[in-house]
Amino acid sequence: MSYAAGAMTYEHETWMRLAIEEAELARGGTGDNPWVGCAIVSPQGELVGRGHTLGPGEDHAEMAAARDAQARRQSVVGATLYSTLEPCSFHGRTAACSRSIAERGIARVVIGMRDPHPRVDGEGIAILQGAGVEVREGVCEAAVRRQLGSWVLDQHPHELLRHAASLPERDRSAALADAYGVERARVDAVLRASHGPDARR
Numbered sequence: 001m002s003y004a005a006g007a008m009t010y011e012h013e014t015w016m017r018l019a020i021e022e023a024e025l026a027r028g029g030t031g032d033n034p035w036v037g038c039a040i041v042s043p044q045g046e047l048v049g050r051g052h053t054l055g056p057g058e059d060h061a062e063m064a065a066a067r068d069a070q071a072r073r074q075s076v077v078g079a080t081l082y083s084t085l086e087p088c089s090f091h092g093r094t095a096a097c098s099r100s101i102a103e104r105g106i107a108r109v110v111i112g113m114r115d116p117h118p119r120v121d122g123e124g125i126a127i128l129q130g131a132g133v134e135v136r137e138g139v140c141e142a143a144v145r146r147q148l149g150s151w152v153l154d155q156h157p158h159e160l161l162r163h164a165a166s167l168p169e170r171d172r173s174a175a176l177a178d179a180y181g182v183e184r185a186r187v188d189a190v191l192r193a194s195h196g197p198d199a200r201r
């Protein structure tokens, strides 16, 4: 890696850690939505907005951060948005964040982890790229997976099973408990359920 690329990676990780801190403020208050955090950074490298997921049907983290920037009278045009989770791609209880991000003129989105929701799972990234927004994913991914592990197990256990399939059987549940930051018993329950009679969904 070149010096410049190394410095850029360091910068991305620094801002992503702020987004992770921001996400922690949302834990417990998001219903069945994931607790996500966001930071928006100007082309000059200054923080212009930050936010986290609000209650069900209210702003997702990306929009909360954009609103924060607006309240501070800061432009987000050409900015980089850091989000712990991939921006959503479909119009559910709120408008799709990936479309709204592109419409606001944000130039680049840096993502911790892909959203395992079957209706997103890369679709948010595709929308952003299709609109000319540069996307980089996998920044601080291990930390984000640990932060959101409990939500993944509750809402999208298939993500854990997909991950499990890539691991050797020996020590599998211990490795998964560590990767998702949850008790081993919870991992074992998901693994067991996947072998049960009504496992195929």
Ligand SMILES: [Zn+2]
Residues within 6 Å of the ligand: 060, 061, 062, 087, 088, 095, 096, 097, 098
């Ligand atoms: Zn969203």
